[in-house]
Amino acid sequence: MTSYNPKDWISFIFHLSKADTFRKLIPMMLLIGIYSGVIGYLEIEYWHLPDNSPVKNISIMHGMLGFVISLLLAYRTNTAYDRWWEGRKLWGSLVNNSRNLSIKLSAMLQDEKDRNFFRKIIPGYASILHKHLNDRDTSLQLFDDLDLDIDHHKHKPNQVAKMMFQKINDLYVSKKITGDQLLILNTEVHSFTDICGACERIKNTPIPYSYSAFIKKFIFIYVLTLPFGYVFSLGYYVIPVVVFIFYVLASLELIAEEIEDPFGMDANDLPTKKIAENIKKHVEELI
Template sequence: MISYNPKEWFTFIFRFHKADTFRALFPLMAGIAVYCWVLDYLILDYFKLGEDIHLKNINTMHSMLGFVISLLLVFRTNTAYDRWWEGRKQWGALVNCSRNLALKLDTILVEKDDKLFFRKIIPYYASTLNLHLKNEKISQELFDEFDINIDHKKHKPNQVIRLLMKKVNELHKSHKITGEQLLYINPELTAFTDICGACERIKNTPIPFSYSVFLKKFIFFYVMTLPFGYVFSLGNYTIPVVIFIFYVLASLELIAEEIEDPFGHDENDLPTAKIAENIKKNIEEIL
């Protein structure tokens, strides 16, 4: 995730960041420039069409469709940001649950070995969830000290939380945790699985395919028809105008595509690895 100062206006304007949409769109912008130049030449110089032609009235269609495309893009970006923010809230809840569970166990448990187990296994859940959401391989070495074998064909976070709950149940059976204390820590234990399910829902449920494809086609055909309306009034200046309009519309779509899956490796994705590391530091301080 990119860290920045939102008050530095001039830094943003005159610096092209690696994640800037201009880099991704430059080949398309170059192609559109050639397309506009060819149309300008054919209409004004080759066929020498005059302003009395009805083709120049196509701007009326652009005016009506401009409002529609703006509504579609607003809905698209808002939906994508909601997914990004929901992912951030879920990882914030994971931080709080990990801290609360550690604080409760610190007051309940007496033996040092029991605290040491939770000191290590609670941060492991955050680390495992981070790798699970990014579809990365989870090393068996992570669990060797607990003498367990992680089955890579099964759900890894579930295996970690199962180990955690199994340990809590053993402490309850050995009367190190009372029934009331078990109910006391149960909300945090169940919250881990709820958070994992919410993150998987965001990751595995993308924007409907038909909507995404339609919006891309809408932007493409809208931009491709712009030169027919502007060429009679702007001439060769149609080229930069159409390129700028395409840059604005396509950039909004690219930004939405990048942030709708907040658990990847893009620069604007959530820093889940850093959050997991912070959870580890917090738990080690508590226990």
């Protein structure tokens, strides 16, 4: 995730970052510019269309459809941001739940071996979840002194949660914790699985294909028809105008595409790796 100062206008305006949509759209902007120039040349130099030509009225269509496309893009962007923000709230809950579980275990456990197990496995769950959501292979050994025998063909976070609860149940069987304490700890471990499931729901449920494809086609056709009507009033200045309109509309769609999956490796995705590292730091301080 890109770190920035929201009050630094100069860097926003003149600096091209990795996440800037301008870089990605340069090839298409060049093609749109060439296309607009060809249409302008044909209408002005070749066809010699008069000012009262019906082609000039195409701009009326753009005025009516402009409102529609703005509503579609606003809804698209808001929906994508809601998914991004929900992902951030879920990982915030994972941080708090890891802290709460660590605080309770710190007070309940006296055996250093038991404390060391949870000191490693609680942040291990966050690390496994980060890699699971990024579709990465998980190491068989996350820490030097804690081996996690993970089956890569099965659900990895569930296996870590199972180990965690198995250890808690063993503590109850060996009378190191009471039945009431078992219920308290069970609630905390249960919340980890709830968070994992909610993250998977975001990850595995993209925006419907038909909706996303329609917006892209709508933007493309809308921009391709712009030069026909605006050449009459703008002349060859229609080239930068159409390119700029395409840049604005396509950028909104690109931004929505990037943030709708907040668990990837794009510049604006959530810093889940950093959050997992913070969980490890906090758990080690508590237990």
